[in-house]
Ligand SMILES: Nc1ncnc2c1ncn2[C@@H]1O[C@H](COP(=O)(O)OP(=O)(O)OP(=O)(O)O)[C@@H](O)[C@H]1O
């Protein structure tokens with residue numbers, strides 16, 4: 001075996017074990033899912049991704065036996081649940097689908113209370129749980145508890161779908177394209193919200209999508225599936241992007257793989273470049289001095305707290321005519337904080353006047369800049385790390 | 399004016415016949431609803447069963463009411479019993495059809511998420527599917543009621559209760575001045591009952607349908 005993982009998001013305990021799981025639908029020639037064996041560890045998000053019809057949904061629905069497997073076993077937290085009472089099983093597994101499927105005749109509160117009620121929780125406990133979950137998905141209980149689903153926007157309905165699935169505090173969640181039918185901006189927000197939520201609740205999640213970008217964003221590990229749910233590659237997003245196992249994976253990731261990789265790291269992860277700066281109260285001579293000392297065409301003017309105020313070039317200084325430095329030149333754009341992804345930083349700097357992105361800390365103080373070379377370096381480093389990690393695995397298992 | 403006098407003179411009769419008419423229709427509708435919803439629930443998921451149930455209950459409606467009453471006379475005798483049985487048979491089809499339609503119109507995603515949360519087949523039906531199909535079902539019950547109010551009048555032929563008695567008495571005296579009054583009074587009674595039942599259904603439907611699906 002490989003050495004214990006140091007992955008911070010999950011333990012090594014296997015929560016879901018699928019053992020040679022197959023499904024053949026009546027009247028069909030081939031298995032929709034063909035002898036799939038895979039493990040999902042406690043607390044991780046595993047994304048099943050693959051082309052339409054490859055068997056993602058069928059695989060997921062076999063875990064809570066909405067679709068009964070033709071053969072194979074499902075082991076949940078060490079217990080073989082292939083033949084147990086499916087209703088009991090499902091109360092332990094959260095289930096979110098793309099069409100949400102809220103109960104239109106019940107209030108939001110009663111929707112969320114569904115599983116707690118089935119589990120026989122007391123009224124008080126159920127009520128508390130409902131309010132807690134509403135707050136968790138950023139919907140104030142007082143204003144949403146008593147509404148009906150038709151009185152919610154699509155994004156809000158999807159949030160309630162997630163809250164309802166969390167109702168009975170299940171250890172495992174199954175999510176089938178939960179953000180599929182939502183506009184891109186809302187989807188992005190819901191994804192971020194969900195990741196934040198997950199960092200608190202640490203569920204074991206099987207997440208289905210056909211969107212590789214979503215997979216990269218959401219997954220601790222990604223299983224790229226081919227026809228019949230055959231695993232083409234099952235690994236971390238980094239590994240899959242930097243080290244596609246085969247042609248199928250490479251073409252599924254697409255040509256933008258290098259760029260996609262930029263979604264994986266943040267500005268904080270790389271070393272920033274310096275940039276010449278001067279204080280707001282510097283004299284024109286000092287500014288020119290600073291400019292002469294570098295090969296850059298502008299210096300960055302900082303205020304007393306180190307916050308960027310202006311880009312100032314030699315021409316600007318010469319034509320200043322006695323105006324202070326923070327009233328000449330150009331506004332200090334673009335500015336990003338260290339939490340943004342390299343992909344976002346790249347987007348910013350592509351349109352920037354001086355081809356760099358200014359990085360400031362939370363207080364707005366100047367930290368350094370990011371330029372295109374650093375981003376290419378980062379991509380190169382990621383690829384190298386991935387390669388050596390893959391090789392290390394090789395060396396341990398001759 | 400004569401007709402109004404007639405009604406005033408016979409107002410006790412009118413009320414009593416009305417109660418009898420409403421009673422026999424109410425009972426039949428109740429039976430048709432229980433049977434019809436059960437048949438709908440039992441058959442809506444399977445195409446064969448669905449079609450069979452609709453074909454049979456539909457066929458009931460094509461039996462001429464006169465004939466059916468007289469046929470039931472043999473086994474059930476005179477009075478309320480043959481009327482209730484016949485009316486229940488006539489009332490089934492609209493209830494069954496609307497139950498099937500209503501249940502089949504429930505969003506599959508809603509049913510699937512209920513299943514995914516661990517509601518048993520029975521819980522799904524009682525807590526999710528039937529409440530969602532209810533507005534459609536109750537519309538079927540209302541149609542049944544209106545149909546039965548009319549047919550119930552024919553029940554007088556086997557001595558059934560209700561306004562049919564006035565109509566048949568009128569029929570027996572065709573040519574006399576009172577005949578028209580009798581038939582008109584019977585008809586008016588049925589119409590008034592229909593309006594009252596409709597109001598009742600409106601109220602029941604409002605009270606029993608969730609705000610979320612109104
Ligand atoms: N109920 C069913 N009866 C017969 N065949 C089915 C049924 N459900 C799915 N299939 C078939 O099984 C295969 C896998 O379907 P599945 O829904 O799991 O695909 P998927 O990967 O989720 O695709 P998508 O991305 O389009 O949702 C497909 O070929 C599909 O036609």
Ligand SMILES: [Mg+2]
Nearest residue numbers: 056057058176
């Ligand atoms: Mg699918």
